[in-house]
Amino acid sequence: MIDINNIHSFSELVTAETYLENRRPKDETVTATDYLIVLCDEKILIVYDKRTDTCVLPQGEKMPMEVDASKMIHQITLPGSTHPIAKAVGIDELLSPDVIAKSIPLEDDALTYKWVGFREAYDMIALPLHVAAAKAKQLIHWEKTHRYCGHCGTKVVQVLPNMVRCPNCGLETFPRISPAMIVLIYKKRPKDDPNYLHDKILLVQAKTFRKDFKGLVAGYVEVGETIEETVHREIKEETNLSIKNLKYFASQPWAYPSELMIGFTAEYDSGNLILQEEELLNGKFYRLDELPVVPKKISLARKLIDHYLTCKGEV
Ligand SMILES: [Zn+2]
Structure with missing residues (x-):
């Protein structure tokens, strides 16, 4: 069994993620419209099927537990659709799976309720269900605050x-929703070097990262700023660098707790790397063939890194 939380190199990470992706139920398995999303802080309730070693969200008309009348029941639609596929609720107490099964029994003995970490669930349930659950997580956070x-x-x-x-x-x-930018800063190899793997990208370790990996420069939009101004300001503040060729890449909702991440690529232009000590533990330009452990595929940071690798530096 591969432990995705105990990874020491980029290649180990890719191997572990490929294994998990092959194991995760495919998007087409999401056909029902009666999914139940039950969240308790950073945990989500799933149903584990030991025959197939796969997980789904609970399904049914009734929540698998008593729900306090003061709680909102959120109807969850997927982006681009108007039909709800799930009902969601945030509860305050982590009930034991056995107690939940007594309230709403599962169909057979091969199935069990389980609480799993929200990020961990990304590797376990079909992707559209995780998208729906991430939307629910943001609505529940809003309800609570x-x-x-x-x-x-x-x-x-x-x-x-x-x-x-x-x-x-x-x-x-x-x-x-709080908008925030994230940027992949690259340094091109010398023009006479044909190997794109000799390009370098800037990876930093923020003090807020929950685990030991290197990510990209990111930061919140301030009042009165355009998103492009945020990119230039945050890079200057956190790294002392100037950039050129700033290009929009993609955006992604980020339910930790409720951000819209807006991703860019940018080419290093000038300046010596001086890290902002209050926010960053370390950071440097890494060659593409010497990448350390980077964020997992759930993140826009990783989509930016994978994009740079896929297009061989022709961003
Ligand atoms: Zn008032």
Whole structure:
């Protein structure tokens, strides 16, 4: 069994991820519209099938536990669709799987309820279900952090699936998404060197990273800034570098707790690397054939790194 959390090189990471991807249920297995997303902080409830060694989300009309009447039940649609495929709730107490099974029994003995880490679930359930669960996670975070009016302190009431209103002053509040940029900075190899693997990319280890890996420079948009200005400012602040050829890559919702990551590539232009000590533990330009452990495939950081490798530096 490969332990994805105990990886020491980029090649080991790729091998482990390939194994997990082959094992994960395929997108086409998501055909039902009665999935149940039950979250408790950073844990999600899944159903494990020991015959096939695969996992799905619970399904059914009723939540597999008593749910406090004060909780919102969120209807979850996938991006691009208007039909809900799941109901979601955030609970405060991690009930034991045995107690849950007594409340709503599973169909047969091969199935068991399990609580797993939300990021871990990415490798276990079909991708559209993880996308739905990530959306639910953000809505539940909003629900938990917007119970009272930010203006007058009165308890709010839910008016729309994604809106609460203050009955006293009428302030309407929607789920709050924080935009943040993430950027892959590359240094091209000399023009007479044909091997693109000799290009270098800047990898840094932020103090906020939960594990020992190297990622990309990232940062939040400040009030009054364009996203491009954020990229230049954050790079300058965190690394002292100047960049050129800034190009948009893609964006991705990031449910930790509720961000929209906006990804770019940029070419190193000038400056000596001086890391901002308050935010970064270490960092340097790594050759593509000497990459350390980098973020997992769930992240936009990794999609940027994989993109650079796939297009052989022709970004
Ligand atoms: Zn109010």
